[in-house]
Amino acid sequence: xxxxLPFLIVTVVAVMTVAGATVLYRAKxxxxxxxxxxxxxxxxxxxxxxGPADAAVTIDEFGDFQCPPCGMLSxxxxxxxxxxxxxxxxxRNFPLVMHQHANEAALAAEAAGLQGHFWQMHDLLYREQxxxxxxxxxxxxxxxxxxxxxxxxxxxxKDMASEQxxxxxxxxxxxxxxxxxINTPTIxxxxxxxxxxxxxxxxxxxAVEEAMKGSKPTGKK
Amino acid sequence: xxxxxTGMSTPSRATLIIYILTACIALVGVxxxxxxxxxxxxGETAVCGGSEGxxxxxxxxxxxxxxxxxxxxxxxxxxxxxxxxxxxxxxxxTARKILAITxxxxxxxxxxxxxxxxxxxxxxxRYCLVSAAMVFLLTGLLVAxxxxxxxxx
Numbered sequence: 024x025x026x027x028l029p030f031l032i033v034t035v036v037a038v039m040t041v042a043g044a045t046v047l048y049r050a051k052x053x054x055x056x057x058x059x060x061x062x063x064x065x066x067x068x069x070x071x072x073x074g075p076a077d078a079a080v081t082i083d084e085f086g087d088f089q090c091p092p093c094g095m096l097s098x099x100x101x102x103x104x105x106x107x108x109x110x111x112x113x114x115r116n117f118p119l120v121m122h123q124h125a126n127e128a129a130l131a132a133e134a135a136g137l138q139g140h141f142w143q144m145h146d147l148l149y150r151e152q153x154x155x156x157x158x159x160x161x162x163x164x165x166x167x168x169x170x171x172x173x174x175x176x177x178x179x180x181k182d183m184a185s186e187q188x189x190x191x192x193x194x195x196x197x198x199x200x201x202x203x204x205i206n207t208p209t210i211x212x213x214x215x216x217x218x219x220x221x222x223x224x225x226x227x228x229x230a231v232e233e234a235m236k237g238s239k240p241t242g243k244k
Numbered sequence: 245x246x247x248x249x250t251g252m253s254t255p256s257r258a259t260l261i262i263y264i265l266t267a268c269i270a271l272v273g274v275x276x277x278x279x280x281x282x283x284x285x286x287g288e289t290a291v292c293g294g295s296e297g298x299x300x301x302x303x304x305x306x307x308x309x310x311x312x313x314x315x316x317x318x319x320x321x322x323x324x325x326x327x328x329x330x331x332x333x334x335x336x337x338t339a340r341k342i343l344a345i346t347x348x349x350x351x352x353x354x355x356x357x358x359x360x361x362x363x364x365x366x367x368x369x370r371y372c373l374v375s376a377a378m379v380f381l382l383t384g385l386l387v388a389x390x391x392x393x394x395x396x397x
Contacts, residue, residue: 029334033327036271040323044278051286092303219286 071114071141073104078111080213080234082227085117085199087207088128088148089156092222096208097149099224103231110231114145115195117207124161127183129192131165134182135174143172252335259390263333266343266385270326273378277318280371284313301369306360314357318375321350325382340389347379347386354379 082100086093104112116133118125128148135144147168148155155164162183169179182188199209210217210227213234221230255263284302301307307314324346331339354376361368 025334029330029336032330036274036326037323040274040278040319043275044282044319047279047282048286051282091300 071136071145072111073101073114073142074111075109076111079109080107080231081111081113082231083113083115083211083214085115085195085202085204085207085209087117087119087122087125088132088145089122089125089152090119090207091152093208094149094152096210096222096224096227097146099227101146102224103228107231107235109235114141115199116192117196117199117204117209118192119207122156124156124158126192127161127165128155130183130188131162131168131179133188133191134179134185135169135172137182137188138174138178140169140172140174144168144174147172253337254335255333256390260333262385262389263329266329266382267326267333269378269381269385270322270329273322273375273382274319274326276371276375276378277315277322280315280375281313281319284308284315298369298371300365300367301361301372304360304365306357306365321346322378325350344386347382350379351383 082103084093084096084100088094100112104110116129118129132141132144132148135141151164151168155161158164165183166176166180170176202209202211206219208222210222212227212230217227217230221227280302284307309317325343328339328343328346332343357372358376361372
C-alpha cells in the first residue's frame with residue numbers, strides 16, 4: 024500500500040487542482056448577454072454618445088472612471104471615433120464598489136453632462152485618474168475640473184448631489200447588471216460582447232474594422 | 245541515517261520533515277498560481293481587484309510567454325515541486341533531483357520577475373510577491389536538505 028501512496032496523494036491533489044480551477048473559471052467567466060435593442064428604455068436621455076445616430080457600428084462601453092484599464096482605453100476609443108466617421112460610441116457608468124472615488128467621479132461626469140460637458144469631463148477624469156484616485160478630497164478636485172471645462176460650478180455642485188444624477192448612474196448600473204456586466208471595461212460592438220482578452224487598442228481597432236466590413240446601420244437614437 | 249536500496253532511500257526524520265514542508269508550501273504556490281492563471285484566462289487580470297500595481301504587472305507583456313500566461317507555467321512548476329517532494333518523502337531518489345532542478349529554475353525565474361517588477365514596470369503585484377516568497381522558502385528548504393546518501397547497489 025505504501026508503495027502506491029505517493030501516486031495516490033499526487034493524483035488526488037492534481038484532481039483537486041483541476042476541479043478547483045474549473046469551478047473558479049466558471050465563476051469568473053464573463054457570461055454576457057447581448058445589449059437589448061431598445062437601450063435604456065427607462066431613461067434614454069442618460070445615454071452619452073459620440074458619433075452619428077445612424078452609425079454603421081456602435082460601441083457600447085460600461086466604464087468606471089477609477090479603473091486603470093478603462094483609462095487606458097479611453098484615448099484609443101476617442102481615436103477610433105475620430106478615425107471612423109460611421110462609428111458611434113456609447114458610454115455608460117458602471118462604478119465598481121471597490122473603487123473609493125468611482126461613484127463620485129461618475130456623479131461628476133453626469134453633472135457636467137447636464138451642462139453639455141459630459142465628454143470633456145469624461146476625458147479629463149481619465150487623463151487625471153492617477154491624481155484624483157489617490158486624493159483624500161476627490162470631490163474638491165472634481166469641482167476644479169468643472170471650472171476648467173467652463174461649467175457653472177455652483178450648479179455643478181448642486182447637480183452632483185441631485186437625485187436626477189444619481190438615478191442616471193443607477194439606471195446604467197441596472198442595465199449593466201442585467202447584461203451580466205461584472206467588470207470594467209465591458210465593451211459591446213454591435214451588441215456583441217468583446218472578449219476580455221481583446222480589450223486592447225489593437226484588437227478593438229481590428230474588431231471595429233471587421234464590423235465595418237459587413238455592417239448595417241445600428242443607430243437607434 | 246538513511247537506509248538505501250536501488251532507486252530508493254528512506255529519508256531521515258529531518259529530511260522527511262523538510263519534504264513535507266516543501267510539499268505544503270508548494271500547495272500554497274499551486275493555489276496562488278492557479279488563481280492567477282484563471283484570472284488571466286478569463287481576462288479578469290485587466291481588473292485585478294482594483295489594485296493598480298497588480299494591473300500594471302499582470303497586464304504587461306512580461307506576464308505572458310507567447311500566448312500562455314506565466315501563471316500557468318507557475319502551476320506546472322509548483323505542482324512538479326509538490327509531486328517530487330511527495331515522492332522524495334517516500335524515498336524516491338530521482339524525485340530529489342527533479343525537486344532540486346525545479347526549485348533552482350523557479351528561483352532564477354523569480355529573480356528575473358522581481359527585477360522586471362522593480363526596474364522595468366516600477367510596480368509590484370501582491371500575488372506575484374506571495375509567489376516569490378513561496379519560492380524563496382522552497383529554496384531555503386532545498387538548501388537545508390541534507391545530501392542524499394550514495395546508493396549501495
